[in-house]
Amino acid sequence: MSKEALLKLENKELTLPVIVSSENERAVDIRALRKETGYITYDEGYGNTGSCQSSITFVDGENGILRYRGYPIEQLAENSDFVETAYLIIYGELPTKEQRKKFRELLSEHAFIHERMVYLFENYPRDAHPMAILGAMMSALGCYYPTLATNDSKLDLENFDDAAATALSKIRTIAAMTYRMSRGLPIIYPKRDLGYCENFLHMMFSEPYDLYECPPIVAKALNMILLLHADHEQNCSTSTVRMVASSGANLFASAAAGICALWGPLHGGANMAVIKMLTDIHESGDDGSKFIEAAKTGKARLMGFGHRVYKNFDPRAKIIGRLADQLLDALGIDDPLLDIARKLADTALKEDYFIERKLYPNVDFYSGIIMRAIGIPLNMFTVMFAIGRMPGWIANWHEVASNPKGRIYRPRQIYTGPTTRDYVPIDQRG
Numbered sequence: 001m002s003k004e005a006l007l008k009l010e011n012k013e014l015t016l017p018v019i020v021s022s023e024n025e026r027a028v029d030i031r032a033l034r035k036e037t038g039y040i041t042y043d044e045g046y047g048n049t050g051s052c053q054s055s056i057t058f059v060d061g062e063n064g065i066l067r068y069r070g071y072p073i074e075q076l077a078e079n080s081d082f083v084e085t086a087y088l089i090i091y092g093e094l095p096t097k098e099q100r101k102k103f104r105e106l107l108s109e110h111a112f113i114h115e116r117m118v119y120l121f122e123n124y125p126r127d128a129h130p131m132a133i134l135g136a137m138m139s140a141l142g143c144y145y146p147t148l149a150t151n152d153s154k155l156d157l158e159n160f161d162d163a164a165a166t167a168l169s170k171i172r173t174i175a176a177m178t179y180r181m182s183r184g185l186p187i188i189y190p191k192r193d194l195g196y197c198e199n200f201l202h203m204m205f206s207e208p209y210d211l212y213e214c215p216p217i218v219a220k221a222l223n224m225i226l227l228l229h230a231d232h233e234q235n236c237s238t239s240t241v242r243m244v245a246s247s248g249a250n251l252f253a254s255a256a257a258g259i260c261a262l263w264g265p266l267h268g269g270a271n272m273a274v275i276k277m278l279t280d281i282h283e284s285g286d287d288g289s290k291f292i293e294a295a296k297t298g299k300a301r302l303m304g305f306g307h308r309v310y311k312n313f314d315p316r317a318k319i320i321g322r323l324a325d326q327l328l329d330a331l332g333i334d335d336p337l338l339d340i341a342r343k344l345a346d347t348a349l350k351e352d353y354f355i356e357r358k359l360y361p362n363v364d365f366y367s368g369i370i371m372r373a374i375g376i377p378l379n380m381f382t383v384m385f386a387i388g389r390m391p392g393w394i395a396n397w398h399e400v401a402s403n404p405k406g407r408i409y410r411p412r413q414i415y416t417g418p419t420t421r422d423y424v425p426i427d428q429r430g
């Protein structure tokens with residue numbers, strides 16, 4: 001196979017190296033392009049652009065493959081849990097028993113937030129969106145734990161274990177507190193003896209006079225949702241984290257930017273949008289057929305369908321679809337939205353419009369149904385995604401911060417505005 005590409009531009013020929021990934025993907029290395037030719041490349045949306053080299057997650061969208069550090073998502077979903085998978089993503093290897101114990105202890109140690117941070121919650125409006133609060137609070141961690149957020153990469157890397165555990169553990173505490181405050185409920189502090197997911201549900205649903213007892217199937221379902229969201233290579237929010245990290249910014253600042261990027265409905269906000277769509281369909285008396293017709297004519301978008309990378313199926317959607325059935329069965333819930341979701345998926349997968357465009361259910365098509373069954377309110381869905389994605393953001397931040405040859409991320413543009421013109425004083429403007 002050729003390790004070079006030949007580019008002919010005007011009268012000049014340029015030989016460009018080809019980089020081959022450990023999974024045999026090929027990329028034309030254009031780093032010398034502008035210097036040698038004056039040209040840049042144009043790739044709005046970055047669909048053809050490798051922005052970095054990374055050893056964390058592999059996605060093969062054509063074949064529906066997702067692997068964290070080489071391990072297939074199906075094996076991790078079957079055998080692992082969120083905390084162990086988070087360790088794998090952050091540190092590159094599955095933990096030994098001793099490493100797993102220490103990691104769990106570190107997460108317990110960092111579960112509490114600074115007491116003064118608790119007062120911050122009181123000043124947000126009651127109806128503030130939980131993602132707005134989460135982003136602000138993640139950034140605020142830098143104020144309360146300044147030794148972990150110095151913006152001196154060497155120092156920040158020296159304290160990486162604590163910073164990573166702080167981000168991963170406290171995002172869960174902050175998320176639960178956001179929910180409690182929005183409902184006017186007393187804050188429930190984390191318990192040291194509970195697992196990651198059980199502890200989150202305890203902080204969400206326990207009352208001072210009544211402890212929440214977590215059914216094992218619920219803990220399993222939450223573990224699965226978080227694990228399936230834990231990383232997904234260079235998606236919008238992770239690229240944002242890397243972009244911010246490339247300037248030398250600390251982990252909390254970079255993760256806060258990731259949270260903001262995740263919020264939009266085309267990314268993490270899709271799980272909320274799916275439930276809104278299913279509810280609207282249900283309330284209108286449609287079984288999904290009319291909506292599919294509207295989607296085919298561009299009048300509606302089938303939320304939870306389609307993916308920039310997966311063009312065959314999203315392996316996470318397969319796992320989560322089965323889990324939705326198991327959970328609802330076990331809890332004895334009959335959710336009409338699940339029936340509509342199934343009908344939409346079955347119909348869409350037979351329609352030329354969706355087949356031709358390679359549109360399949362993505363991970364968020366069913367995740368909202370599971371979260372509803374657990375009792376998570378709709379406006380917290382994207383927050384759940386953020387908790388799940390935290391290991392990926394941490395690992396990507398670390399990859400950028402520890403790269404000795406790293407450069408600041410700074411794309412170019414094709415300028416389309418006016419060419420030079422002279423300033424016009426205000427009284428002469430028409």
Ligand code: ACO
Pocket residue numbers: 265266267268270295296300301302303304305306307308309357359362363364
């Ligand atoms: N419903 C109907 N039509 C769709 C959908 C959809 N969900 N998604 C894409 N299309 C159509 C587009 O209209 C376009 O049609 P055209 O070629 O006739 O113009 C074609 O399929 C290609 O779509 P693009 O928007 O160019 O695909 P892109 O890769 O830019 O977008 C995205 C991917 C954002 C995920 C898109 O499929 C979408 O909006 N899906 C719904 C939102 C969603 O579920 N997002 C979650 C993504 S997964 C995640 O973040 C975990």
